[in-house]
Amino acid sequence: MHSPGAGAADKTEAPYGSWESPITAAAVSAAGRTVEGLAVAGDGRLVWVEKRPEEGGASVLVREATDPGGKAVDVTPREFAVRTLAQEYGGGSGAFAVQGDTVVFSNYDDQRLYRQTIGDRSPFPLTPEYSGPVVRYADGVFDPHFPRYVTVMEDHRNKSLNHVTTITAVTISDQDTNEPTVLVSGNDFYAFPRIDPSQKRMAWIEWSNPDMPWDKSQLWVGELQKRICIAGGDPTLVESPTEPKWSSKGELFFITDRQSGFWNIYKWDERSNVVIQLYALDAEFSKPIQNGRSYVGVLDHDLGTFSTLDIPFSSVTNIVTGDGCFYIEGASATLPVSIAKVNLDEKGTVATNFSIVWSSSEDVTKYKSYFSLPEFIEFPTAIPGQHACAIFYAPYNPSFQGSSDEKPPLLVRTHGGPTDEERGVLDLNVQYWTSRGFDDSQVVPSDQTKQIYKAMKDRGLPVALVEYEGEPHGFRKADNIKFTLEQQMVFFARTVGQFKVADEITPIKIENFD
Known part of the structure; x- marks a missing residue:
């Protein structure tokens, strides 16, 4: 990890973009494993979905090793992929659930639900086979009162733009396989069906077009014969409740942004039918909005106290509780995406142990001297008084520097989806560029790829388009990740920087240039 300006006299001066770096495209693709969902099995061991670019983007259910430091064990067979297409993006988060030694998961190819006993490599289908992956399931949970799996279902069989969600x-x-039984219907979207372990009732979140769930949603609790809106039903109070969770005593906790506009933790008092704020803080008890920084804390709702834990992650994306511990998925500017096990002291306010259970790239530390650290910046937009945010990475290489009269090329990354984000954590896909002399800035939003390609081609600008079969959103396969990085580097070298690429790469055709 570098200190700006350190050792400048010992560096070789070379054009930005031409610097030699050990962070190759192959190294980036090899470090591309990601986590998609966490759960704890009945034996106390962690279970998660692991996306593997080196296996064609396979999404494999994996179980934590029995011995500390041992190798994790694959649960699902190679011909299955734990991934849902619900909400189109797809992924393993929300594609499975575990109860005891039983797992239910959504299979990518046919989108059917399958049941499997952990340790047995023979999944059994629970839902019917339709004409293709037209019925999709996500965000499911086991019902502790009945032998059933409660899940959000998207039905695309009518082939209309407005599919039915229930x-x-x-x-x-x-x-046997069985047709799903509809429990709740009538609204446009549903999420977080959660069963009360103490009673036969369920909490869930729902919302309607054109609202997004972080703008306006409703929290409901329902039994077989009646249901009640807990939050989001007051037309004079616009709020977006989310993430309902039941305690073992039947207490309902959730997050909402009423009153202060910040997502804080609340509790439903069933006797008086009122919502109680447990701890007021001008911060989001959810994904971070500002500076991409998140913290893990312990809230004692009886005492009304909150303690932040000292752990080395600056970005946290998932937490599940285990036996006397909790597991956390996170990363930082110098740590790749990892899963860690955290133990607390008797009071539950101090982390006494932090150990990495799984890492997306165990060898990434060997590149540490080449890492560029993120800087969170704001800049004015075309709209008066409004600013946009970005994460900026300056070019850095311990062996090279640019000349004083040259400015480095700036690579700006954008994304068109409202649910994606940049978190300022270690990503070799970024370090690949900065270690070669590029500035890198990650911003939201942009347009669709084909539309951008056509617009640039029609205007006579240099542009190239490569489409990958089976890669509808993002790159999941290692070869595609490697090829894309290499061709981007050649494209910039030829059209913008006019510098020689350090690596040997065969270029593709560039429209309006070749």
Whole structure:
């Protein structure tokens, strides 16, 4: 990890973009494993979905090793992929759930739900086979009162733009497949169906077009014969409740942004039917909005106290509780995406142990001297009084520097989706560029790839388009990640920087240039 300006006299002066770096495209693709969802099995061991670019982007359910430091064990067979297409983006988060030694998961190819016993490599289908992956399931949970799996279901069989979304129950069986039974319907979107372990009732979140769930949503609790809106039903109070969770005593906790506009933690008092704020803080008890920084804390709702834990992650994306510990998925500017096990002291306010269970790249520390650290910046937009945010990475290489009269090329990354984000954590895809002399800035938003390509081509600008079969959103396969990085480097070298690339790469055709 560098200190700006250190050792400048010992560096070789070379044009920005031409610097030699050990962070190759192959190294980037090899470090591309990611986590998609965490759960704890009945034996106390962690289970997660691991996306593997080196295996064609396979999404594999994996179980934590029995011995500390041991190798994790694959749960699902190679011909299955734990991934849902619900909400189109797809992914492993929300594609499975675990109860005891039983797992239910959504399979990518046919989008059917399957039941499997951990340790047994023979999944059994729970839902019918339709004409393709037209019925999709996500965000499911086991029902502690009945042998069934409660899940959000998207039905695309009518082939209209407005598919039908419901909350359904799927019978868990070892012998038969069954049509799902609809439990809740009538609204446009549903999420977080959660069963009260103390009573036969369920909490869920729902919202309608054109609202997004972080703008306006409703929290409901329902039984077989009645249901009540807990939050979001008052037309004079616009709020977006989310992430409902039941305690073992039947207490309902959730997050909402009423009153202060910040997502804080609340509790539903069932007797008086009022919502109580447990701890007021001008911060989001959810994904970070400002500076990409998140913290892990312990809230004692009886005492009304909150303690922040000292852990080395600056970005946290998932937490699950285990036996006397909790597991956390996170990363930082110098740590790649990892899963860690955290133990607390008796009071539950101090982390006494932090150990890495899994890392997306165990060898990444060997490149540490080449890392460029993120800087969070703001800049004015075309709209008066409004600013946009970006994460800026300056070019850095311990062996090279640019000349004093040359400015480095700036690579700006954008994304068109409202649910994506940049977190300022270690990503070799960024360090690949900065270690070669590029500035890198990650911003939101942009347009669709084909539209941008056509617009640039029609205007006579240099542009190249490569489409990858089976890669509808983002790159999941190692070869595609490597090829894309190399061709981007050649494209910039030829059209913008006019510098010689350090690596040997065969270029593709560039429209309006070749």
